Amino acid sequence: MAAQVFSVSEVKHLLDQGAQLVDVLSEDEFEHDHLPGAINIPLKQLDATTASRLDRNRPVLVYCNDFG
Amino acid sequence: MLDYVPGKTAWYEDNQPREGKAVDEIWIGDVAGSDVPTCGLADRIGEVRRRTGDWDTCVVVDPEGVVLGLLRQKELAADPLATAEAVMRPGPKTFRPNVTLQELLKSMRDHEIQTNSLVTTAEGRLLGVISRADAEATLAHEQAAQTRTDS
Numbered sequence: 323m324a325a326q327v328f329s330v331s332e333v334k335h336l337l338d339q340g341a342q343l344v345d346v347l348s349e350d351e352f353e354h355d356h357l358p359g360a361i362n363i364p365l366k367q368l369d370a371t372t373a374s375r376l377d378r379n380r381p382v383l384v385y386c387n388d389f390g
Numbered sequence: 391m392l393d394y395v396p397g398k399t400a401w402y403e404d405n406q407p408r409e410g411k412a413v414d415e416i417w418i419g420d421v422a423g424s425d426v427p428t429c430g431l432a433d434r435i436g437e438v439r440r441r442t443g444d445w446d447t448c449v450v451v452d453p454e455g456v457v458l459g460l461l462r463q464k465e466l467a468a469d470p471l472a473t474a475e476a477v478m479r480p481g482p483k484t485f486r487p488n489v490t491l492q493e494l495l496k497s498m499r500d501h502e503i504q505t506n507s508l509v510t511t512a513e514g515r516l517l518g519v520i521s522r523a524d525a526e527a528t529l530a531h532e533q534a535a536q537t538r539t540d541s
Contacts, residue, residue, distance in 0.1 A: 326392060326393060326394075326395065327395045327396060328392070328394050328395070328396070330400065330401060330404045330406060333394055333401070336392070341392070345398070352410065353410055353411060354410050354411050354412055355398070355402075355408045355409070355410040355411070355412035355413075356398065356408070356409055356410050357398055357401055357406075357408070357409070358407050358408070358409050359409075360409070381391075381392060382391045382392065383391075383392045383393075383394050384391060384392070384393055384394065385393075385394040385397045385398055385401075386397050386398075387397050387398060387399055388396060388397040388398070388399035388400065
């Protein structure tokens with residue numbers, strides 16, 4: 323996966339275009355806070371089965387905490 | 391698949407909305423007052439003082455709203471013909487909007503800050519200010535409401 327540095331406005335634009343937002347942090351972290359509309363697929367659980375929740379015809383934008 | 395590398399920290403530092411339990415927390419971006427007076431580097435103190443009215447603070451910003459300096463009472467009382475740039479306190483301490491009110495108050499108490507604290511994005515764009523008094527009052531109000539809910 324190519325890492326891209328998007329700005330907040332670019333993320334908003336992608337979401338307006340129908341992109342799906344995936345939070346790959348733990349369930350606890352997700353329950354505490356996440357970006358509006360995101361779904362949670364923790365990185366350790368990310369596989370073909372869990373990814374089947376996603377619409378293959380729409381862009382998928384994944385995020386974690388930060389650059390680290 | 392696209393990787394939003396800056397992640398949720400960058401999103402929150404831009405004062406964007408959140409979902410989850412954290413909605414019940416008070417983040418300072420939620421409560422910072424955005425009506426604080428601002429001025430440019432070249433503005434004269436006499437004019438700035440007229441515009442600030444009852445405020446004891448004026449934030450010096452660039453055309454994009456990025457904080458450059460701060461004028462408090464002492465600087466606002468300087469030579470009316472002096473420019474903001476000449477008398478401002480450069481590079482003031484700022485806080486990100488995703489800092490909780492409790493965290494801000496702890497910092498204010500630890501550093502004996504009684505005045506307005508500036509809230510900016512990670513790029514330094516001014517979002518607003520929050521005074522020590524407002525922070526204390528908001529937290530006390532929230533804690534009282536929580537106590538009523540719990541009892």
